[in-house]
Amino acid sequence: MKVKDVMNSDVIYCKSGDSIRSTAQILKKNGISGAPVVDDENNIVGVISEEDLLRFLEIPDHRGLWLPSPFEVIEIPIREFVSWEETKHMLSDFGDKKVQQVMKTDVLTITPEDTIEYASELMTKHKINRLPVIEDGKLIGIVTRGDIIEGLSRS
Numbered sequence: 001m002k003v004k005d006v007m008n009s010d011v012i013y014c015k016s017g018d019s020i021r022s023t024a025q026i027l028k029k030n031g032i033s034g035a036p037v038v039d040d041e042n043n044i045v046g047v048i049s050e051e052d053l054l055r056f057l058e059i060p061d062h063r064g065l066w067l068p069s070p071f072e073v074i075e076i077p078i079r080e081f082v083s084w085e086e087t088k089h090m091l092s093d094f095g096d097k098k099v100q101q102v103m104k105t106d107v108l109t110i111t112p113e114d115t116i117e118y119a120s121e122l123m124t125k126h127k128i129n130r131l132p133v134i135e136d137g138k139l140i141g142i143v144t145r146g147d148i149i150e151g152l153s154r155s
Contacts, residue, residue: 003119004112006151007133007141013038016045016100020056023048023099036132037103042139044132046103056102109134112141116148123148 013036014023027035027050034049110119110131119131123145133141 001116001151002112003110003114003116003131003133003143004141006116006147007112007143008147009141011036011132011139011142013139014048014099015039016098016103018099020053020097020099020102024053034130036107036139036142037099038139043137044107044109044134044139046100046105047107047130047132048099048103049129052102052104056097107132110143111135116143116151119143120145120148 012026012030012032014026016037016039023035027033034047034052036044037046037048039045108122108126108128108131110122110133112133112135122131123129130142130144132139133143
C-alpha cells in the first residue's frame with residue numbers, strides 16, 4: 001500500500017510568520033497535535049507540534065536551595081514577587097512570538113509513491129507522529145500514524 005492511499009490531502013498548516021497564539025488555536029480547534037509550516041509557495045519550511053510549544057514555554061526557575069539569614073527573611077517575599085512578575089510577563093508575551101521561533105526546521109518528508117511500511121519505519125525510528133507528503137517540493141498531504149493504522153484495517 002502506498003502513502004497516497006492513506007494520506008490526508010486536506011492539510012491543516014501554518015506559516016512561519018503566524019503567531020504562536022493563532023497556531024495553538026488552530027491545533028486545538030482541529031484536534032491535532034502538530035502541523036507543517038509552509039512558505040508562500042507552499043514549500044515546507046518546518047513543523048510545529050504541541051511538544052515544541054511546551055518546550056518553548058520554559059518558566060525560569062529561581063528556587064535554588066539556600067537557607068536565609070535573618071535579614072534575608074524580609075527579602076524572600078520580594079524575590080518571589082519578582083519571579084512571579086517575570087513569569088507573568090513571559091507568559092503574556094509568549095502568544096505573540098512567531099512560529100519560526102519555535103518550529104523544527106529539520107523536517108522529514110515522504111512522497112505519495114512511498115510505501116506505508118517506509119512511512120511507518122520513519123515515524124518509529126524518529127519518534128514522530130506525522131509526515132508531510134510532498135510532490136515536486138510542494139506540500140500535497142500529510143500522513144499520520146492513525147492514517148496508516150486505518151489503511152491497514154481496510155486492506
